[in-house]
Amino acid sequence: MKILVTGGTGYIGSHTAVELLSSGHEVIIVDNLYNSNIHVLDRIEKLSGIKPKFYEVDILDYDKLEEVFKENTFDAVIHFAGLKAVGESCIIPLRYYENNISGSLNLYKLMQKYGVNKIVFSSSATVYGDNYPVPFKEEYGYGDTTNPYGTTKKFNEIILSDLCKADENLSCVLLRYFNPIGSHESGILGEVPNGIPNNLVPYIAKVASGELDHLRVFGDDYDTVDGTGVRDYIHVVDLAKAHVKAIEYCTKFKGADVINVGSGKGYSVLEVLHAYEKACGKTLPYKIYPRRPGDIATCYADVEKAKRVLDFEVERDINKMCEDSYRFTVMNPNGIE
Ligand code: NAD
Numbered sequence: 001m002k003i004l005v006t007g008g009t010g011y012i013g014s015h016t017a018v019e020l021l022s023s024g025h026e027v028i029i030v031d032n033l034y035n036s037n038i039h040v041l042d043r044i045e046k047l048s049g050i051k052p053k054f055y056e057v058d059i060l061d062y063d064k065l066e067e068v069f070k071e072n073t074f075d076a077v078i079h080f081a082g083l084k085a086v087g088e089s090c091i092i093p094l095r096y097y098e099n100n101i102s103g104s105l106n107l108y109k110l111m112q113k114y115g116v117n118k119i120v121f122s123s124s125a126t127v128y129g130d131n132y133p134v135p136f137k138e139e140y141g142y143g144d145t146t147n148p149y150g151t152t153k154k155f156n157e158i159i160l161s162d163l164c165k166a167d168e169n170l171s172c173v174l175l176r177y178f179n180p181i182g183s184h185e186s187g188i189l190g191e192v193p194n195g196i197p198n199n200l201v202p203y204i205a206k207v208a209s210g211e212l213d214h215l216r217v218f219g220d221d222y223d224t225v226d227g228t229g230v231r232d233y234i235h236v237v238d239l240a241k242a243h244v245k246a247i248e249y250c251t252k253f254k255g256a257d258v259i260n261v262g263s264g265k266g267y268s269v270l271e272v273l274h275a276y277e278k279a280c281g282k283t284l285p286y287k288i289y290p291r292r293p294g295d296i297a298t299c300y301a302d303v304e305k306a307k308r309v310l311d312f313e314v315e316r317d318i319n320k321m322c323e324d325s326y327r328f329t330v331m332n333p334n335g336i337e
């Protein structure tokens with residue numbers, strides 16, 4: 001298939017581009033490079049043998065995005081482009097609503113205008129909120145989102161579901177990611193966060209490289225195995241492979257379908273830290289801090305639907321996730337350049 005990948009130079013998008021190209025799909029990337037850079041394209045080429053066609057376009061710019069649709073005929077879209085920092089979304093919510101909702105509306109309008117009727121959308125486990133017992137099941141629907149970022153994901157899911165009700169030819173797969181971590185095992189692609197990372201594994205990576213002196217563990221009094229927060233971590237290459245299955249699934253059904261993408265297992269903050277220590281061969285210092293506002297104790301996926309519908313199961317465990325993350329950190333001390 002000829003696939004438009006928005007946000008394709010970003011962390012998950014770039015790994016997905018490699019898997020799509022390696023599976024024989026054609027990839028055209030649109031990204032405004034707000035949170036990624038042009039050199040990612042060379043890395044994708046190194047891994048797949050193909051340099052995807054690239055447009056430096058902001059999806060908020062309807063006219064420029066339309067040029068991309070005029071110049072290419074797409075079979076499907078995978079929509080990663082978005083802002084993703086939970087804390088920042090509480091400080092500048094308008095920017096998040098504008099980018100993640102208005103930008104997406106431009107894309108959906110152009111898909112309609114140019115007759116593109118298959119889309120895979122990057123949603124998040126955050127849409128479950130803290131209303132439900134684990135494991136989170138797709139049939140729960142939505143919980144109360146606790147931040148504007150999460151609300152943009154929920155709104156996009158609702159918008160795409162409504163579009164499917166109005167257009168019987170449309171196929172939308174709404175993938176609810178749990179916690180993607182790790183890097184391509186070559187050390188050539190990986191996550192390059194801006195500034196001090198908010199997320200656990202990028203933060204641990206900077207402790208391992210000596211850039212930060214200790215991990216701040218946010219809370220050790222949750223009702224979990226060791227009191228620290230439990231999450232469902234998934235290797236980014238497994239997540240990328242799930243997108244290849246999802247885009248192929250789009251050809252087999254009509255309507256909107258929500259699917260969790262996780263490992264189905266939960267690991268505590270300290271368990272992840274210890275796995276990372278094993279991967280890098282060092283003891284990594286940590287201190288206990290108060291709970292982080294908005295965090296829940298435990299979050300992991302029910303993965304039965306992904307297995308049943310997509311025939312998808314993860315292949316990489318927490319040790320592999322930490323080993324690959326560390327390899328990328330060591331091989332790219334200045335990020336992707
Ligand atoms: P990322 O920031 O690495 O990638 C997103 C890409 O989108 C970046 O390259 C950025 O430059 C681009 N972008 C942002 N706004 C744009 C715009 N207006 N026009 C064009 N390009 C734009 O993030 P990621 O971790 O790869 O996440 C990809 C998607 O998955 C996002 O929608 C994110 O919300 C979602 N998601 C991520 C996680 C996670 O933990 N990483 C979890 C759940 C969902």
Ligand code: UFG
Pocket residue numbers: 084086124125126177178179198199200201203215216217218219228229230231269292295299
């Ligand atoms: N944590 C720390 N110290 C840190 C960073 C995180 O102790 O420096 C803890 C958190 O308190 C939490 C766990 O590590 O218990 C995971 O936190 P992350 O920030 O890595 O991830 P979250 O689960 O909070 O959120 C992530 C993405 C969201 C997405 C969600 C889906 O950031 O975009 O997963 O489950 F919506």
